[in-house]
Amino acid sequence: MSHLSDIPPAQPDAAFSLIASFKADTAEHKVDLCPGFYRDDNAEPWILPSVAKAKEQIHADPSLNHEHLPLTGHPELLLGSQKLVFGQNRDLKRVASIQTVSGTGANHMAALFLTTNLKPKRVWISNPSWINHTEIWKLVGPDVEQRFYPYYDKVHHRVDIEAMTRTLREEACEGDVIILHACAHNPTGADLTCQQWETVADICKEFGIFAVFDMAYQGFASGDLNQDTSALTHFFDRSDLEFAVAQSFSKNFGLYGERVGVLHMVALETETAAKVTPLLTQLSRAEITSCPSYGARIVSKILSSPILLGQWQQDLVTMSERMKSMRKALYQGLQRRSIRGSWDHLLTDIGMFSMTGLTRDQVDELRTNHHIYLLPSGRLSVTGLTSNNIDIVCIKMSDTTLDRLSALDTNTVSDALDFLGLLGATNGLRPLWDCPKIVGRASTVQLGPKKEDAPATTHLITPVIDAVATNDRILVIAGGVEGISSWGDIIANAAKVKQIRGSIIDGMSRDIDGSRDIGYPVFGRGVTMISARNRLVQIGSGVQVEIRGVKVDENDYVIADNCGVVFIPADRIQDVMELGERINRRQDGMVQEVRSGRSVAEVMHDTQFEAIGSSATPYRSARPDEPQNPNTANPEDQELVSLFADSDTPGVSDALDKLGILGQAFDIMPLTNYNKTTVGPAFTVRYAPASDPPGSVGDFIDDVAVGDIVVIDNSGRTDCTVWGDIMTQYAGLRGVAGTVINGVCRDVDRAISDNYPIFSSGRWMRTGKDRVQVEGVNEVISVGTVRVSPRDIVVADANGVVIVPRDRAREVAAIASLIEKSEQGIRQMICKGSTIAEAREKLGYHTLQRKE
Structure with a gap:
């Protein structure tokens, strides 16, 4: 009998799975943009000069031994870390601290202490957040409900403070725990302002919420130790809030492998803090007894030595400045290549992370086709960028499927589909205003006529819009009825807010001026003023639909421009794009030949253009002069x-x-x-x-x-x-x-x-x-x-x-x-005060138009 054979398999960790995949990748120019640790401009680990000097001094100490540390940890580490986080001149007797196994251990110990002693019913975690926050609380507090507060505005690439505070005010309860990122938010890099931190502190006080700060990047984020602790300052100086700080030294000391961390519990009174310390040591004793000592000695040595402390602060500036320079280089590279969307947030985000907005498919494509590794969420770590790889990263980020497809037009894509024997070009759909070209993935919607006795349904298409979570979507709406609108101004605004790229409607639209005013592209059969209310219903979404005889599946590719709309099956996108790019090269070559003076007949029948060439080499030019037409006008x-x-x-x-x-x-x-x-x-x-x-x-x-x-x-x-x-x-x-x-x-x-x-x-x-x-x-x-x-x-x-x-x-x-002369005379007489009838009569206009 086996006790273990039936246990369920564990889910692999995404980040560490990617680390393993990157190491196994044999490509010469692979790029790792996943790491949560610092890399130098050669993409190598960097031993901080302050750390190297501290190690020399530790190894030169004849009293060095391998005895375990006290239950609370290295005493000098605890005092030095308190001063580092809270400042030299604050009442540190209110703080109970214990050494932990890095930041993960500090977060774990905080969750364990709080579930054991405070017994919260709910923990609030930012959306998005570091994945281990969820995993730690799932393990330590399985009965604690995990709630997620809105944090990141994907449209404007900033903290959505309105949604965050509104959610907490409306839904948080006394005794809840909230996880806050002290600085350099992971994974977004978007931090709260000082005023916003004050607002969050007020909410925690008003609703009795206990805050746990995850502090992994002090000094590493901005290069300024005090600036990176401004959030904690707001909480500590109020003297009416209790909170915790999970402190890590992995990033800012480059000691990821030494697992150095501290948990600080800040109480209202000194007596309370004194009670907390033994409770922490009791929990730690049952789990690890004593933390690793080597990394603790290094950090303690640096924090207690003015010379090493000064060197470490310079090291922080070195690291933060390199990250800032890579952010600037990435921003400039993407802007120079006119990659869609705004990249301004790359310059305002803090720390090593930023969200690219790339979809999972695009991330997979970068990894599979170009050996560039990002997390599935699209999070990018700027520490993986170097002066040697920044150009290729910018080029390949612009070389994802949608960007390659954007370089084509519907004419070329239609030709490629013809060559491959695929049906995708639609007839009868046109831009309903002077729309720009749109390229994206299909989110399908099936509409149909409402039967007289059918009950009312939800507003057409809005559930599909609400469910959109990426910025690559195009709504593909089938089942429209002639003369009845399937689209209008309100849902156009909702779609615009969700960064939907446009709508393709096998039907009609109304309020088209509203769509045009907000720059929302709409392609369809035509316009009408008649509402869909009580006339059309939504039958389904995310299903196969038929648009003008073309079957379209969810996630198929869409391209629409002045010539109409074309759909591309998702499983054939690479074939279509490669062929389309070759057609473009052929077309460019033929145009060059025509411009050089060769006749269309000659070019059309030239054997070098008979096949769709795979070479990007320019075609030969027969003559340098532009064509002169020998057929002069008669x-x-x-x-x-x-x-x-x-x-x-x-x-x-x-x-x-x-x-x-x-x-x-x-x-x-x-x-x-x-x-x-x-x-x-x-x-x-x-x-x-x-x-x-x-x-x-x-x-x-x-x-x-x-x-x-x-x-x-x-x-x-x-x-x-x-x-x-x-x-x-x-x-x-x-x-x-x-x-x-x-x-x-x-x-x-x-x-x-x-x-x-x-x-x-x-x-x-x-x-x-x-x-x-x-x-x-x-x-x-x-x-x-x-x-x-x-x-x-x-x-x-x-x-x-x-x-x-x-x-x-x-x-x-x-x-x-x-x-024309009569009309001109009529215009002149009108300007001088005559009526139209008088002018027409005098100039005999009716006689001129009368059929002979």
């Missing part, structure tokens, strides 16, 4: 175009109406509100579904003359594009006036930034390659219900597009000019 074309130089589409449209000519291209709109009118002869192109093997998609561009407008008939298809980045680049360089598409276009950011005019039915990211091909050039085509013949005159502006038959161009231009 004089007659130029003369006809000049007739419309002072016209706009409304005036030309009125002229067409008067002549009974259908020329308005319905639903063809500009990518942006261009501030000029684009006029040119039509170079017509007709696309058709691709054959097998597929034919050409863009070779025609080499035949387009300077000043022409390319007019493409893609049958109004919105499921694939026929115009993108390379065509925009080439057309612009060759003096093409613009492009009109009966269908959708992509790479819109490039067109807008290059100020190349494009007018289309919409925008989407999916390529037309292998889906459509050029079927005819310079033949009659249609754009919506408008017939377009080669060399017809195209007039396009912010209002849309009109087509003027070439053989009626002079007639239309003349009438448009009369209409």
Whole structure:
């Protein structure tokens, strides 16, 4: 019979497991950003000069022996540590002290003493906190309820003092214990101000809360011994509070392996302190009897020697200044690389720790792919940074999955998905205001119509928002109903506070101005004013949903920009990104070739671009000169175009109406509100579904003359594009006036930034390659219900597009000019006091617009 075979397995300690993994990692340039101890600029342990001198003196003492210490510990250590923590001039008779096995032992002894004698019902621990606080109280006080007070504001990277104090005031009870970090909070590095410490002291007094200070970083945090004990000063000098201090000498003396610590119990009266000491020794006797002596001798020697004490204070400055310099270098490196989010807290945090805001997946990726080790929480220890590794850490922190994905756009990602045979590009979802690009992980929500007899449910989507705990989330909302809002102003503000990156809605939104005002990106089918109240219900969350025919799972990747929305299965993200990055390199190479003077047809059929190359080496450039278009403008074309130089589409449209000519291209709109009118002869192109093997998609561009407008008939298809980045680049360089598409276009950011005019039915990211091909050039085509013949005159502006038959161009231009002159005259008469009716009557405006 085995007594031990059925015992449950222990959970591994995360920090020490990472230490073991780091030691086993054979990578040459690995970086450990986990340690809770000091490292020098070579990432090696540093023996403090003061410690080295103290050891020399101890070993030179002929009376050195290995006898155990008294039950209370090394006497000189106890007195020196009291003066160190509370100051030379305070009444130390109120303090009962006992040596412990480092700070862990001090925290353990405090918990043991309090549960044995005060018997608290609850202990309050900061959220987040050092993991051992929870473990110690779980072991020592299994019946003591552990409560967690809000401490860290993840949005602003500071102490959330309002939430902390509100929680304690509303929920703490007399006799509760609270764990407080005296300085250099672990893991956040965010400390309370002096005024905030006074507030906490007032709360402890008012509600009868017993405080236990964890003091692991005195002097090590700021380099100033007194500054790091300011919290204790507020409590001690009041003389109406009892509290404990768990003091460690591991960090500030570099004696982690010697396990030196002290527990101080501060009583209101000297008599009470005298009663506490034997109770502490009784507990210690039953557990360890006597603490280790070697480290205690070192600390005692330094604290009792003015010369060594001065050297130690200089050592503290050396360590704290190196940590500050590494904080500054990390901040500058991340800012220089424009990593998203604010990193200002790196400069204001205290001590060795800061929270990076990296998700667990990103931390895992840094460790697995780049051999950079952080705790799963994203806590970073600046002592692991050195002048040799700071650059690579900054680069790789910017090289996590979401940052790599951010370097791509929906067009490239859609191409990669096509190549891999994956479905991810959605059709019909667009930015509902001028949203920035967003990249993140999906938090899915399923909505549905509310049945008449169904009971009321919780407010749509709010439980999902409340549950978000990381800053990488994008809400993906399925099940919207046409004409009914699935999103509004209030939940947009709630999502913004939780650092959610945006919302993708297979439905509609309202209050879109509110989302725009706070900079919250929303992508959806459209806008409406009709509320979801009593019309929609939340059916589920964290489940697979379907968005415009694409199945999306919780934690899938999302990228959305001006061209639309694309989803990437989480298990294929590396494949998609690697391929997307190669596509980008290919695209950049092709653009370079086009800019150097090669024709699009030549570049498109160049064998070096046939495959998606894996090399990052720049492609060769055929010619250094920019492309010159040999197809010069026809004089007659130029003369006809000049007739419309002072016209706009409304005036030309009125002229067409008067002549009974259908020329308005319905639903063809500009990518942006261009501030000029684009006029040119039509170079017509007709696309058709691709054959097998597929034919050409863009070779025609080499035949387009300077000043022409390319007019493409893609049958109004919105499921694939026929115009993108390379065509925009080439057309612009060759003096093409613009492009009109009966269908959708992509790479819109490039067109807008290059100020190349494009007018289309919409925008989407999916390529037309292998889906459509050029079927005819310079033949009659249609754009919506408008017939377009080669060399017809195209007039396009912010209002849309009109087509003027070439053989009626002079007639239309003349009438448009009369209409414009009449309107100008009407404006002048109105300014002088005439009514609109009077001005129109006098100038015969109605006659000009009347159909002949």
